[in-house]
Amino acid sequence: MQGSANLNLMKKAARKVGRALVKDFREVENLQVSSKGPGDFVTRADREAEKLLRAELLGGRPTYGFLGEESAETEGADPTRRWIVDPLDGTTNFLHGLPHWAISIGLEHKGEIVAGVIFDPAKDEMFWAEKGGGAWMNESRLRVSGRRQMIESIFATSVPFGGKGTLPASLQDIARLAPVTAGVRCWGSAALNLAYVAAGRFDGYWARGMQPWDIAAGIVLVREAGGMVSAIREGDEPLVKGAILCANEPLFEGFRKVIRGE
């Protein structure tokens, strides 16, 4: 499977930034034992990664807009298309030397995500999808899991940290969900959670308080892998409201009912 010119640009940009971040990650492992710790270094690495992505993506498509986590939004001459980018999703993992983080690049056209790349350089796993072209990991086609029973299924989430207001609701979600499933996982990267649902590794994922760059690329990956994606509240848009839920088709309604408390 080849993918479009846009996808090639996205993958090339992700690989380039991936190489830089892998070098930084090795340095973080060294800094772990220093008295200053790796905090400032990681903040710099994060910003540098976004600069590099911006240069690559806007270099290739100068008329597109750019929304990234680390800098002010740039409006493009073409108002219908924009890159939505998280240069490093899973910063806390990165900071702690945990090899579970990713670069996430989504392409939005007229309000819809039409292509997505999520690259995990530590495991050399490139997840990618384009509307109508299926979802892929490296050269293999992806499909959401085939499980039909909640009690056999694993659901991932992003537990809010650092005093975020969505914590009580998220804890309530877990209290309702955990007893009726095979387990809940919170591995610290929203982008990889979505990629893993697309890959059938997790059976579903939900989270509150997400930003567009956390979930843009993952939305098209899950849909193209045959999964269903919605906001938590009826009628909301996940990208706008930041409360997202996804699963394979057989599990989706039951899972959504539990999270909605119905």
Ligand code: IPD
């Ligand atoms: C975070 C991660 C984490 C989620 C947070 C996000 P960052 O992104 O995706 O899993 O719980 O809400 O902000 O800060 O590492 O890019």
Ligand code: CA
């Ligand atoms: Ca993020």
Ligand code: CA
């Ligand atoms: Ca980030």
